[in-house]
Amino acid sequence: MKIRTKISLLFIFLSVIILFAFASLIYLSAKRDREVQFFARLKKEAVTKANLFFDANVNAQTLQRIYKNNRQTISEVEVAIYDSSFHLIYHDASELDFVKETKEMMHTVFQRGEVQMQKNNWDIIGIKYRYKGKQYLVTAAAYDQFGFIKLQTLFESSVAFFVLSAIMIYIIAYFFALHILDPIRAMTDKAKQISGSNLDLRLVSGPDKDELTELADTFNQMLNRLENSFDAQKSFVSNISHELRTPLAAIVAELELSTSKERSLTEYKSAVENALNDAKKMVRLSNSLLDFAKASYDPTEISFRSIRIDELMLDACLLIQKSHPDYKIDIHFEEDFEDDEQISVNANEYLLKTAFVNIMENGCKFSADKQVLVSIFFEKSGILISFQDHGIGISEKDLEKLFTPFYRGENKMHSEGNGIGLSLTKRIVELHGGSITVKSVKSQGSTFTISLPYHHES
Known part of the structure; x- marks a missing residue:
């Protein structure tokens, strides 16, 4: 399913829920208002007819004739009066009797004072009525035809509005999603054009920082x-x-x-x-x-451990002198170290040793005396290692590309090589979180300085 379809469906789903809740609230409120108003009318009719019967002494035949005449034009209220012994005293139309009062119902009215109920869509109310110290029970019932018609009309209108709104919301949401996703579609079309032969192509980014x-x-x-x-x-x-x-x-x-x-x-x-x-x-x-x-691997795939720089440097020197007995390497500590942490770094032994060997071999190879001075300094942030020779030096032009793989400058006339050593050294040093710099003067020598962070036990 495409994103624009998902957005449209989600939008219409949320909107439909809100519309349904709103329509339901309106309908239930209207239904409740109809009941409250109609039961109030029933109670008023019950009290009015009881007053006419008891206080005004209007005879039963007159009241019944009024009821029957009104039933022909409007939904007249049917009223019945019982004494405390549940004997019928008056009824508007006993031959119809939509209420069918029972003794249980009348007993409940006497207990509660007023009861409201519904039966076959007829609203019924029963109240206690006191006259000259005696208790009577008056019931009133009617079918609220006008109220139910209004409710039915409201229901039908709500359903029609609900369906039409849902359709319109879906259409609007669909085109809205299309508009919103236009940049993504453009990005997708552009990305499909990008391959290994035209990696110079780029996606167009808009001015908005979204x-x-x-x-x-x-x-x-x-x-x-x-x-x-x-x-x-x-x-x-x-x-x-x-x-x-x-x-x-x-x-x-x-x-x-x-x-x-x-x-x-x-x-x-x-x-x-x-x-x-x-x-x-x-x-x-x-x-x-x-x-x-190896130096190009993901750092997470390379094993690191705490290694003492002095021991690693001695191993590198032994490795060089084994293959080049005439090379001379002097190691000098500029100050004493107090503990292993001060002389230790978090490193891969093989790779870091390779970096040291490359620099020291280069220094000896391009020096007439075949000698390199290694000086080790201890600073707050880490260890500084300086490799100094008195060789042929490096020109300013070559310094700019010194760490470029396979690049060989003017020194290729003095010794063979493949141009990988220094670029490999730089990559190894950066892999260990360090940095490498070089200073050189033509015909006077070069000084390479490596900075490595301390290894602290966690």
């Missing part, structure tokens, strides 16, 4: 993120293809060259070594891509 405008803005923001993600993915795949194509082409060329004719053992060994070096490049690239993918 919920639909907020929805369109939110959807457009999501499209912005998707477009950026698609562009980054395309660039990522393109760069990977380029990085893989070069070593693969070199391996193929070396192997084809070695098989084109008979070679000496030395030449074969040289070809295998060249192919092996290219294969190692591919392995390093694959490992970097895997680490980059």
Whole structure:
């Protein structure tokens, strides 16, 4: 069921309930007013006729003749008078007797003083009447033809008005829902046009700051993120293809060259070594891509625990010196720490170690002395780690794109690489709630500073 149908049905349902309650209230009020007014008339007629019978001494035949004459033109009130022994003293038309008084009924009237009832749409009232110290019972009954006709007319008019109002309300609600949902329909039509090939399309948001405008803005923001993600993915795949194509082409060329004719053992060994070096490049690239993918996970899917920075830094140094014995890394604590909390961060050990290794390897690789100084500071908000080298430095132009994946600046002439290390490091640091900055002077060296928040036990 479409929303406009739901809105229309809900609107008419609520309106019908309100109309029904209002019409019912009017009808019941009219019915109650008719009863009150008619019973008051019956009581007045009963007292008047009793006064005529007792006080004015109007004989029974005269009263009965008046009653019979009036019945031919109007709904006359039928009156009966009984004594305290329930004997009939007077009756307007005993041969008709619509009331059919019983002893139980008359006994109730004497007990209560006044009784109102209905029988076959006839309204009946019974009252006690005192005359010269004696108690009498007077009953009056009549059919309120005019009142019932008015009620029937009111009922029929209410039903007709109710049905017509329900139809009109449904029509108005349907077109009102169409008008309200026009922006949503336009947004739906526009969204159907958006695909992977035209992610630059956006929904039109109106000038009003309502919920639909907020929805369109939110959807457009999501499209912005998707477009950026698609562009980054395309660039990522393109760069990977380029990085893989070069070593693969070199391996193929070396192997084809070695098989084109008979070679000496030395030449074969040289070809295998060249192919092996290219294969190692591919392995390093694959490992970097895997680490980059891990750092791109949802933080909720990565395991974190409390880790001491000093222990993690020592592990990273041992890992570097194992593969590069000539690299020198000095670790210096600018001040003493008092407890484990001051030296601990909430981190993923593998990823954070990878970030430290990348920075320290870069510092050593581009420095003539193959040395990096690591300084650790303790601040109120967290731990600052500075990595300083005296290498070739980074130009201002390269600083702007330093953390862009696969970007390699002027330093590519000094050492091999794939341009993933620093972008991976930045992503890992941000994943841990930290930040990374760099200062560098050409031919004088670079200083990378990482800020990490403390880990506090909950």
